[in-house]
Every structure is written in structure tokens, then in C-alpha cells.
Amino acid sequence: xxxxxxxxxxxxxxxxxxxxxxxxxxxLVGLCTMFGFFGGIAGGHWGNVVFAVVLFTAGKLALGRAxxxxxxxxxxxIQSHRYGKALFAVPSVKEFR
Numbered sequence: 001x002x003x004x005x006x007x008x009x010x011x012x013x014x015x016x017x018x019x020x021x022x023x024x025x026x027x028l029v030g031l032c033t034m035f036g037f038f039g040g041i042a043g044g045h046w047g048n049v050v051f052a053v054v055l056f057t058a059g060k061l062a063l064g065r066a067x068x069x070x071x072x073x074x075x076x077x078i079q080s081h082r083y084g085k086a087l088f089a090v091p092s093v094k095e096f097r
Contacts, residue, residue, distance in 0.1 A: 014071030020063035021074055028063065032056040 017025045036052030039045060066073050 028059045
């Protein structure tokens, strides 16, 4: 007899904001805010405001594509950088059968 377990989609789907990973998206917003507001509007340099808008648009597109490929790409990159060549993949149990 099979047992059914109710699973909510929110538990299995990645948490994305605007199609981008949350941490990377907020870093992009912070960077664009620094360029656009503090370096542009507050300083009177309107070229920095245009640069911030272009940076946000290009960054949003790049982060969206990266999230489509792998929603956990940032964590994977951090782990691979942290462990370098010392991280060995363990074969799954199915490969031994």
C-alpha cells in the first residue's frame, strides 16, 4: 500500500525575486543604488545614473539566465571556491548496483 504525502510547491521551488537569486539580486540593487543615488543624483553626475540603470538592466538579465540554468549557482560557486580541488564528488548508491 502506497502512502501519499502532501507536498507544497513552495517547499520544493527555489526562492527567486524577479527570476533572480535573492542574494545576488539584492547585491545588484545595492550596487546600482550606490552608483545611481550616491554617485549620481546626490553628486550631480547624471552619467552615473544612466550607468546604474544600464547596469541594473544587464545584471538582471544575466542573473535571470543564471537562475534558469541553476537556481543555486551562487552557493555552488562559493563551495567550489572554498574547497577548490579538495572537494570530491561521492558517487550515488545507484552507481554501485
